[in-house]
Amino acid sequence: MKSDKKILIVEDEVQLLNVLYDKLSLDGYTIIKAADGKAGLDLALSEHPDLILLDINLPVMDGISALRELRKDPIGKTIEVIMLTNFSESKLLAEALTLGAHDYLVKSDWKLEDVVKLVSDKLKS
Amino acid sequence: MTSKESVVSKQESSWSDLPNVDYEPRFHIKVVSRTKISKDVIALSLERPKDFIFTPGQYIWFILPELTKYFGVIDRKAYSIVSSIDNKHIDIVVKLTNSDFTKKMRLLKVGDDVDIVGPMGSAFIVPEDGCIMISESIGLASFLSILRSNTSVDCRLFAYDIKGGALTYFSDEIEMLSKKYNYKTYLSYESPQVSDFDCIINKKCNKQIYIIGSQDFVNATTSMLANNKVSPSRLHYEGIYPQTEQGKKLEKQFSDYFNNKSQDVVSNIGDIFLQATQQITNHIILTDDNGRILFANQAVTDITGYTFNEIKGKTPRIWGGLSSGDSYKSLWKHLKSGKSAKRVIVNRRRDGQIYTVVATITPILNQGLFVATEENISTLREVDKAKTEFVSIASHQLRTPLSVIKWYVEMLLSGDVGVVSEKQAQYLHEVYASSEHMVELVNSLLDVSRLELGTLKLVRESVNVIDIVNDVIKEQMINIEKKKIKLSFNSDKNVPALHADPKLVRMVIQNLLSNAIKYTPDNGKVHIGYSFHGKDDILFKISDNGYGIPKSQQSRIFTKFFRADNIRSKITEGTGLGLYIIKLIIDNYGGKVWFESKENKGTTFYMLIPIGIATNKEREMGIRI
Numbered sequence: 001m002k003s004d005k006k007i008l009i010v011e012d013e014v015q016l017l018n019v020l021y022d023k024l025s026l027d028g029y030t031i032i033k034a035a036d037g038k039a040g041l042d043l044a045l046s047e048h049p050d051l052i053l054l055d056i057n058l059p060v061m062d063g064i065s066a067l068r069e070l071r072k073d074p075i076g077k078t079i080e081v082i083m084l085t086n087f088s089e090s091k092l093l094a095e096a097l098t099l100g101a102h103d104y105l106v107k108s109d110w111k112l113e114d115v116v117k118l119v120s121d122k123l124k125s
Numbered sequence: 126m127t128s129k130e131s132v133v134s135k136q137e138s139s140w141s142d143l144p145n146v147d148y149e150p151r152f153h154i155k156v157v158s159r160t161k162i163s164k165d166v167i168a169l170s171l172e173r174p175k176d177f178i179f180t181p182g183q184y185i186w187f188i189l190p191e192l193t194k195y196f197g198v199i200d201r202k203a204y205s206i207v208s209s210i211d212n213k214h215i216d217i218v219v220k221l222t223n224s225d226f227t228k229k230m231r232l233l234k235v236g237d238d239v240d241i242v243g244p245m246g247s248a249f250i251v252p253e254d255g256c257i258m259i260s261e262s263i264g265l266a267s268f269l270s271i272l273r274s275n276t277s278v279d280c281r282l283f284a285y286d287i288k289g290g291a292l293t294y295f296s297d298e299i300e301m302l303s304k305k306y307n308y309k310t311y312l313s314y315e316s317p318q319v320s321d322f323d324c325i326i327n328k329k330c331n332k333q334i335y336i337i338g339s340q341d342f343v344n345a346t347t348s349m350l351a352n353n354k355v356s357p358s359r360l361h362y363e364g365i366y367p368q369t370e371q372g373k374k375l376e377k378q379f380s381d382y383f384n385n386k387s388q389d390v391v392s393n394i395g396d397i398f399l400q401a402t403q404q405i406t407n408h409i410i411l412t413d414d415n416g417r418i419l420f421a422n423q424a425v426t427d428i429t430g431y432t433f434n435e436i437k438g439k440t441p442r443i444w445g446g447l448s449s450g451d452s453y454k455s456l457w458k459h460l461k462s463g464k465s466a467k468r469v470i471v472n473r474r475r476d477g478q479i480y481t482v483v484a485t486i487t488p489i490l491n492q493g494l495f496v497a498t499e500e501n502i503s504t505l506r507e508v509d510k511a512k513t514e515f516v517s518i519a520s521h522q523l524r525t526p527l528s529v530i531k532w533y534v535e536m537l538l539s540g541d542v543g544v545v546s547e548k549q550a551q552y553l554h555e556v557y558a559s560s561e562h563m564v565e566l567v568n569s570l571l572d573v574s575r576l577e578l579g580t581l582k583l584v585r586e587s588v589n590v591i592d593i594v595n596d597v598i599k600e601q602m603i604n605i606e607k608k609k610i611k612l613s614f615n616s617d618k619n620v621p622a623l624h625a626d627p628k629l630v631r632m633v634i635q636n637l638l639s640n641a642i643k644y645t646p647d648n649g650k651v652h653i654g655y656s657f658h659g660k661d662d663i664l665f666k667i668s669d670n671g672y673g674i675p676k677s678q679q680s681r682i683f684t685k686f687f688r689a690d691n692i693r694s695k696i697t698e699g700t701g702l703g704l705y706i707i708k709l710i711i712d713n714y715g716g717k718v719w720f721e722s723k724e725n726k727g728t729t730f731y732m733l734i735p736i737g738i739a740t741n742k743e744r745e746m747g748i749r750i
Contacts, residue, residue: 003139014524015525015526015529016529017527018529018574019528019529019532019533019536020532022533022536023532023536023541026536026541060207086521086524086525105223106524107524107528108524108525108527108528108568109564111531112137112531112532112533112535112536113535113539115532
């Protein structure tokens, strides 16, 4: 059941966060959200979502550091993570992938339906 | 103490303590008579200097004790108007105000000696078909003398006597003369008003306009007219400046020099130009034919930090040795063949600071001399860099809102939040398409700014161009099929891989192919060719039989944001940045990009790229423009 699946979106740009929230909730997922890296990490550790959409550029704690901390946790180690990027941070992206991010999506280049497809694919595996 | 009281000078001085002003001609003459014309106007009769010609309407200056400061500026308080002349006397008119000058003038008695400088007249020559004169009172006498002597000239006078001057004295005569000869005059004791110039603004009076007066008057009148759309080419300004004897001599000298009439003035002129050279802010040096410095102006020291003594006899390599030895060799070769050269070079000041200049070097024929000037463009470069960084930041910021727009439109179109009518869907598609255009533009701007700033991390690998071409074709397949374009791709066997950054090669090929497809109508043909060109280069060719580029616009094709007129209306997508980016990249690789095109017949783009460019260390560091 889709509604069983919990997705955490960590994104500091409010409108972007909202559109992803709107689309994915409409699709039937349960969504929790955070607007900075620290809040995102705390939510991830307390709520254990099935998938995290994690922006790289975040205030308080950036996405890479949050991911690094997350991977230290026994449950956090295995949560599916998709990095959100605008493709100017290719070096950081590479680092994220070595830290165990499972994939990434380029916000400005992707269609929303492709985002949704990626999310559903990752949740199936 | 009020300002009126302070007029009386603190020190006693006499007419003999006169300032040493070198205006000429200067006369020492006597006051012969003094008459009161009206409450505020006096007429003085002065001895006429022998053998000197004065004309009514001219001005003379009184040189008075403690009024020296007025000679830095033409101050109306220190002049007087010659109103009439006979064989023995000059009559002048002075309007008495509370000015320092007139206070002095009040003290003059018959028999006093005075020093005057004069005569001065404006260089004002009335055009044959007449003119409009807008004059503050100091110009009146001039005009009056014109009226008296040019009775057939069609003129119109606007005379303003704002702070007290000659109008009082002359107004009667002006009225009389203008009635007699049918001139139109307008006399006012107030500042000029726009309504005064009604006929000029409404184009009924269309003659040339001469404005005479103090700086404030000239400024105000000019603004008034310009703001009411009177063409600046109609406005002329007549100043009243004394010309000294020395000044006349110099004028002739310069004129002779430039007309090659006299060689013996050259050394004098040389001193003058030397002085001028020392003052300018561009660095100038003279060198012998081996580049040894013979002369350097002050700016050289200011800019390079080296004094002339430190660089005398040495070459400019002291501050300019940063470029490669090869580039200097080629520069000298060029110069020795007698040609002038202009280069952008990077220099180093004595204190180590780096700066960029445009250097221009010219051989002085047959003299074994070079003149070299350098203009500092470091600030220009910094400004350009700041601008590019701004573009980069701005473009970055635009990406998120664009994604948000696109995604919400997608949600609307997919019916996520309600059924959408056909018309609504159509409009939403327009919104979506426009946002995609914006995304494309933002991406291109970011590419351009990264290329210009050199912030793209470039690598040098073995790039298989054929693979990239096939990849790009696959990407474009939707468009190719939609437009039913016949695409062909030929490549020479065994063409080696390029040593370059795959991102950049892809950018170039992608841009060229998408252009070819975009600017070719349905059922058109596009051909890609990839072959050897001699031993060292590779030629990449892409041709289409599409809209082509009009000949008149071909020279601008590689400039930023330029899109040719013939496709602008047909095809709205297109940022005008693609070819600019390609040229940046190919130029940096030491290659060449060019095209052949005929409107409505098609276009072929060529790129020549050297195969092995890995040896140049500078190029490894990324693109620097």
